[in-house]
Amino acid sequence: MFALASTALASEQSLCSAAKGSFLTGTVTAAPKFAAATQTLQGIKLSHTKLSLRADQDGKVYDVAIDNVFAVDYVKNASSVPASLAAIKVNDRLELCGAKYTSGVGIHWVHTNCGDVPTTSAPNGWVKRFSASGSVGSNLERSQTYCYLWN
Known part of the structure; x- marks a missing residue:
């Protein structure tokens, strides 16, 4: 089982x-x-959703900045965390792909890059939750509804 999870x-x-x-x-x-x-x-x-994550890779606590407009259930101009992100709780396990901050310990750009060619400063990132069984879920930051704002 561990070998499968590692793979x-x-x-x-x-x-x-x-x-x-x-x-x-x-x-x-x-x-x-x-x-x-x-x-x-x-x-x-x-708007953004912010949380903290202790990374398996280095044990550091990262500030995580998540752009709400890319959340799968974003409500235009809402003043609250999208439901899919609000469902994340302390002690949940996450997988992130994004751009680390250039100053401080943090990561952002953990969302789709709207089909652009990815770069290290604008990767095609994601936020995924692990289930209780250890499998990784789908990207919570995959909505492309508002990509037109940057195109």
Whole structure:
């Protein structure tokens, strides 16, 4: 069972590398919190969900910034965490692919890049939750509804 899980994670890590992202797995240490938008594009408030994750790779606690507009169940200009992200709890296990902060310990850009060619500063990232059985779920940050804001 462990060998199968390790093989699956190695495959996920390879997918993240191909998407030009940094790969982290770990345990949530601070629950999701809503962060109000500091920027608006074409009337769409670019709010975030923030949480903390202790990474398996290095034991550090990472600040995780998740763009709400890419959440599968984002409600336009809502003032709350999307339900799919609010369902993440302390001690849940997550898999992240994104761009690590250049200063401090954190990761962002954990969302689709809307079909653009991925780069290390704009990877084709994701947020995935592990189930109780250890299997990884689908990307919670895959919505492309608002990709037109950047195209």
